[in-house]
Amino acid sequence: xxxxxxxxxxxVSDTHAVLEGIAxxxxxxxxxxxxxxxxxxxxxxxxxxxxxASAILNHLIPGFTETNSRLGSIYASRFPHSEVTPVTKAGDxxxxxxxxxxxxxxxxxxxxxxxxxxxxxxxxxxxxxxVSILTATSGDTGKAALxxxxxxxxxxxxVFFPDEGVSAMQKKQMLSQEGKNVRVCAVRGNFxxxxxxxxxxxxxxxxxxxxxxxxxxxxxxxxRLVPQVVYYFHAYSQLMQSGRIRFGDxxxxxxxxxxxxxxxxxxxxxxxxxxVGRLICASNTNDVLFDFIExxxxxxxxxxxxxxSPSMDILVSSNLERxxxxxxxxxxxxxxxxxxxxxxxxxxxxxxxxxxxxxxxFAAGKCSEEECxxxxxxxxxxxxxxxxxxxxxxxxxxxxxxxxxxxTDDAFSHPCVILSTASPFKFPASVLKAIGAxxxxxxxxxxxxxxxxxxxxxxxNIASLESKPILHKDLIDPSELISYVKGE
Ligand SMILES: *Cc1c(COP(=O)(O)O)cnc(C)c1O
Numbered sequence: 001x002x003x004x005x006x007x008x009x010x011x012v013s014d015t016h017a018v019l020e021g022i023a024x025x026x027x028x029x030x031x032x033x034x035x036x037x038x039x040x041x042x043x044x045x046x047x048x049x050x051x052x053a054s055a056i057l058n059h060l061i062p063g064f065t066e067t068n069s070r071l072g073s074i075y076a077s078r079f080p081h082s083e084v085t086p087v088t089k090a091g092d093x094x095x096x097x098x099x100x101x102x103x104x105x106x107x108x109x110x111x112x113x114x115x116x117x118x119x120x121x122x123x124x125x126x127x128x129x130x131v132s133i134l135t136a137t138s139g140d141t142g143k144a145a146l147x148x149x150x151x152x153x154x155x156x157x158x159v160f161f162p163d164e165g166v167s168a169m170q171k172k173q174m175l176s177q178e179g180k181n182v183r184v185c186a187v188r189g190n191f192x193x194x195x196x197x198x199x200x201x202x203x204x205x206x207x208x209x210x211x212x213x214x215x216x217x218x219x220x221x222x223x224r225l226v227p228q229v230v231y232y233f234h235a236y237s238q239l240m241q242s243g244r245i246r247f248g249d250x251x252x253x254x255x256x257x258x259x260x261x262x263x264x265x266x267x268x269x270x271x272x273x274x275x276v277g278r279l280i281c282a283s284n285t286n287d288v289l290f291d292f293i294e295x296x297x298x299x300x301x302x303x304x305x306x307x308x309s310p311s312m313d314i315l316v317s318s319n320l321e322r323x324x325x326x327x328x329x330x331x332x333x334x335x336x337x338x339x340x341x342x343x344x345x346x347x348x349x350x351x352x353x354x355x356x357x358x359x360x361x362f363a364a365g366k367c368s369e370e371e372c373x374x375x376x377x378x379x380x381x382x383x384x385x386x387x388x389x390x391x392x393x394x395x396x397x398x399x400x401x402x403x404x405x406x407x408t409d410d411a412f413s414h415p416c417v418i419l420s421t422a423s424p425f426k427f428p429a430s431v432l433k434a435i436g437a438x439x440x441x442x443x444x445x446x447x448x449x450x451x452x453x454x455x456x457x458x459x460x461n462i463a464s465l466e467s468k469p470i471l472h473k474d475l476i477d478p479s480e481l482i483s484y485v486k487g488e
Contacts, residue, residue, distance in 0.1 A: 001013065001014045001031075001061065001062045001063055002014075002032070003016075003017040003029040003030065003032075003222065004029070004032050004332075005023035005025050005027035005029060005030075005332070006023075006027040006028050006029075006030055006321050006325040006332060006335045007023065007025045007332050007335055007336040007339065008025050008027065008332050008336075010023070010025070012029070013063055014060075014061040014063040015063045015120070015121040016121070016125060017029035017222050017223075018061070018064075018114075018117050018118060018215075018221060018222060018223035019118065019121040019122065019125055019127070019213065019215055020213075020215060021215040021216030021218075021221045022199065022202050022216060022220050022221075024203070024206075025336075026199070026203070026339070027321070027332075027335070027336075028220050028222070028319070028321050028322055029222045030222070030322050030325050030326075031060060031222075032330055034060075034268065034271050034326070035271050035326065039059050039272040039273055040273070041233070041272055041273030041274050041275075042247050043055075044233060045233060045236060045237045045240060045247065048072075049072075049075055049083065049230070049234055050071050050072025050073070050074075050076065050084075051072065052230055052233055052234055052237075053071040053072075053075065053113075053227065053230045054068050054069075054072070056226070056233065056272070057071065057227065057230075059272065060229065061223070061226055063124065064116075064117055064121075066116075066120050066123075067113065067116040067117050070116065071113065074112055074113060074116065075112070078102055078108065078112045079100050079101050079109075080100060081097075083234070083238065084100070084109075084234070085097060085100070085109065085234055085235070086100070087238040088385065089242075090379060090383035090385035091379070091382055091383050091385075092402075092416070093395065093398060093417075094235070094415060094416065094418070095385070095391065095417075095418050096231060096235045096253075096417050096418065096419050097420045098420060098421055099421065099423040102144070102147045103143045103144045103147055103461060104423035104425065104426055104459045104461060104462060105140035105143075105144060105311070105421060105422045105423070105426065106140075106228075106262065106419070106421040107140045107141050107144035107145075108144045109228060110219075110223075110224045110225070110226075110227040110228050111141070111145050111147070111148040111217060111224070112148060112227075113223070113227045114145075114148055114217055114223050114224055114227075115148045115149050115152050115155065117223040118131055118133070118155060118215060118223070119131075119152060119153075119154055119155065122154055122213075127213060129211055129212055130154055130155065130212050130213070131154060131155045131156075131212075131213050131215050132155075132156050132157075132158070132209065132212045132214050132215070132485075133149055133156065133157040133158070133214075133216065134160075134198045134201055134202075134214060134215075134216055134485060135158065135160065135198065135216060135217040135218055136159075136160050136191065136194035136195040136197065136198040136218060137159055137166075137191070137194070138161075138162070138165065138166070138310060138311045138313060138314060139161065139165070139167060139170040139310050139311045140170065140311050140422060140426075141217065141219075142159040142160075142161050142166075142170075142173075142174045142184070143170065143173040143177070145157060145159060145217035146159060146174065146179070146182055146184070147177075148217070149179075149181070149182070149217070150177065150178065150182050151179045151180060152181070155181060156182070156183075157181060157182050157183070158184075158185065158485060159174060159182075159183070159184045160186075160187050160194040160198060160481065161174060161184070161185075161186060161187065161194065162186075162187055162189055162190045162191050162193070162194055163186035163187060163188055163189075163475060165190050165306060165310055165313060166310055167310055167426060167427050167429075167430075167443070168443040169427070169443045169465070170310070170426065172443070172465050172468075173465060174472070175470045175471065175472045175473075176468035176469065176470060176471060177472070178471065183472070184472035184474070185472070185476055185484060186474065186476070187475075187476055187477070187478055187481070188475065188477050188478070189477070189478045190304050190306075191313060191314055192300075192304065192314065192316050193478040195259075195314075195316065195318065196316070196478075197478050197481035197482070198216065198218070198481070199220070199318075200481075200482070201481060201482050201485055202214055202216075205482065205485060205486065208486065209485075209486070218259070218318070219260075219261030219262075219264075219318065219319055220319070224261060225261055225264060225265055225268070225322075226265075226268075228261065228262060228265035229265045229266075229268045229269050229272070231265075232253065232265065232266050232269035232274055233269060233274055235251070235253075235417050236251055236274055236275070239251060239415055239417070244415055245415060248275050249275060249414075249415075250275050250276065250277030250278075250411075250414050251276060251277055251414060251417060252277040252279075252280060252411070252415070252416045252417065253266050253276060253278075253279055253280065253416075253417050253418075253419065254280040254394045254395075254397055254398040254416060254417070254419065255279065255280065255281060255282060255419045256309065256312055256390040256391060256393045256394040256397075256419065256421050257281045257282055257283060257289055257312060257317070258311055258312040258313070258314040258317065259314055259317050259319055260281075260289065260317040260318065260319035260320045260323070261318075262419060262421065263279055263362075264319045264322055264323060266279045267279060267323060267326070267361065270361065271326075276361075277411060277414045278361070278362070278401075278411065278414070279361055279362050280362070280363045280364070280365055280397060280398060280401050281293055281362055281363070281364045281365070282364075282366070282393050282394045282396070282397030282398070283364070283365070283366040283367075283393070283397070284308075284309045284312050284313070284366070284367065284369070284372065285305045285307055285366070285368060285369065286304065286305050286307065286313050286314060286315055287366040288300055288302065288317070289317055289364065290365070290366040292320070292364075293358060293364035294364055295355075296350045296351075296352070296354070297347060297348075298320070298338075298342065298349070298350075300316055300342070300346045300347065301346040301347060302315070307369060307372075307389075308372060308373070308427065308430040309372065309389040309390045309392070309427075311390055311421070311422070312390060312393065316342070321335060321339060323358070324338055324350070324354075327350075327354050327357045327358055328350075328354055338350070363401055365396070365397025365398065365400045365401050366393075367392075367396035367397060371396045372389055372392045372396060373392070373430070373433065373434040374396075374434075375392040375395040375399075376388075376389070376392045376430075376431055376435060377434050377435055377436065379392070379395060380434075380435050381435075384454075386424045386431065386450075386456050387420060387424060388420070388421070388422045388424040388427050388431060389422075389427045389430050389431065390421045390422050391419075391420040391421060391422070392434075394418045394419060394420075394421075395418055398416055402416065423459055423462070424450065424456070425447050425450065425451075425456075425458050425462050426462070428443055428446035428447040428449070428450045429443060429446045431450055432450050435454075437449065437450075437453055444463075444465070444466040447462060447463070
């Protein structure tokens, strides 16, 4: 199965695309036949999670036969919930809970599988090198990737996070990570600095790390994207099982968005025949995607805000590049121009035709910090259902989107699924404040308070962190990232 770069027509195998992470021309690997190859969406809907995952991965990355046969056991061993990603109804909305994995964030769904994909790719490509994973994180990818890759033979992993841009709980999760092949490094900068540094490290280090092949655990890696397609299908199945819909009925999905990876997986599901109505892209006050979807102008020249939903504090959403590829009719010249303009001027504009293609599928919603907190309070008060700050941005965006629809609009009757991307216990101080309780400086104490106030148990992985020692102390400037990777 051939993949190609978003910026040129150079093709590589799916195993190579996963191994390399990012194309040598700086583009992202995409499946040029995504739209033209047919997939029997209806037939996979009755399957349990693991088998659904097998069918979907077999369609998108058929080269990974060994990993494919293990998906059922991978999910069963890491996601204790029998549905893996259960849907819970609260009020008028359905919440797709993606946080029942080892680090309590949705990144676990893909990062539980990516190490298997990478090690299989090493074998299939006949490589003797160590695969060195470089990862920039806005908080959740880092820990999920460390959990996935620690002590996996033939790999090593380095995670860069913004020193002051992650929650205390996220920081503790990363800095206490054990494993002989892991490095964790704080960066004096924001997530965009980390992500740019990592992207630049690939071409800069190409031939200067003998015996090593660089790859990425960020959603620029297509191996990160593909496992995320599965839960859109699984959410749809659960709505069918509950009797809410029949096959063919459109379902809207609201996605708290940062790097555009999670929502792009929804676009893939749609292109594979899942009856998706609208994909609603939810932003916090870093609303660059909101403006893009509304106007067709992507402009990152604006202040970077630190918010209570730090995993969405991103101004350069890498995976949008993949969407541009598809909505432009796979025009690599156009994508290259946009990306050139983005790096030179910080902005680009798409044509009215492309914008309308995007708006046919995507809608945008954004919310202020106050609206995010009010959303947590309202969902708790009205439904006794606890959501985290990122999910709350989704909820607030969903409310705004729906309030803009006329009751006569077909879309008004669509079930609306909000992707619940993290456990509230990853951000206990914010969630406590939102529901009107006091928070302390100690996040573990906050987690216990939140639990005793709400009766919701603290996830084990979070409770057990408290007594773990800090093992990583490195702190660098963004300009030092490449020499840090080289070990200088
Ligand atoms: C990463 C993350 C997001 C954003 O997902 P993208 O794929 O980067 O758009 C939203 N919420 C949480 C909790 C996350 O960890």
